[in-house]
Amino acid sequence: MNHKNTIPALDLRSVTVTYPDGDQTVTALDGIDFSAVPGTLTAVVGESGSGKSTLLSVAAGLVVPGSGEVLVRGRAGAAGAAANIGTASATSAASAEADAVDLAAVDENERARVRREREGVVFQNPNLLASLKVRDQLLIADHLRGNRLDRGRADELLETVGLAGMGDRHVHQLSGGQRQRVNIARALMNKPSVLLADEPTSALDRELSHEIAGLLRSVTDELGTATVLVTHDRSLLEYADVAVEMRDGKLRSIDPAAAAA
């Protein structure tokens, strides 16, 4: 299915983040513009300390920028509105604008709500609960959101991530790569418009890293998420549609094909 459209599900505008550092400050993000559109995998690369994790934390509403906007749109405002482009583009653009929430301008509760309803977050460490079976790792995401436990969706997502039939296994029966697959499936339970992955392969060997990046690629195509992959591994750029490089808190576009070669 082609989910690509041009209305970003995630849209950072002139975002600056500074951290206190003794008597001084460190500028982790220096007035950056960054966007991610549905059905597109955007990779963010850069040296250690360049600001990649800060970028993702801002997108997830975990860090509030000192200035700038962090707009997050839901599926209706991003994918849905853009699907109408050409017929009623002015109305669609207006509805997408109305649907956008600026994480920099709302309180903590609202940031948590937007994260819960519109975003999926995958970290390096899957952080699965040892006592739960694979399917229950996904259902607990529903439980924590106060949603009905959707067993059918959990099994469907396990199939999407290549773990069909493994719902009744325990975590200790899974390999590192399989655990990261469960982590990705769990992040997709709420049908997020934005999928944020922070170094999801850094604990995995080369082969598994490529498998997981390939999975993020196929999930992006299949489910139409605006996926952002933060990685220090440039070889994974082959899975990206768009790539940017962070350096000293600033961003520049790079050609993913050339940079992966």
Ligand SMILES: Nc1ncnc2c1ncn2[C@@H]1O[C@H](COP(=O)(O)OP(=O)(O)OP(=O)(O)O)[C@@H](O)[C@H]1O
């Ligand atoms: N909570 C914090 N307090 C103070 N400084 C911080 C904090 N978090 C990050 N920094 C600083 O901000 C800059 C950007 O850090 P960030 O973690 O975003 O970089 P990164 O590119 O993700 O690095 P890595 O690849 O090592 O994870 C660095 O100079 C870092 O030392």
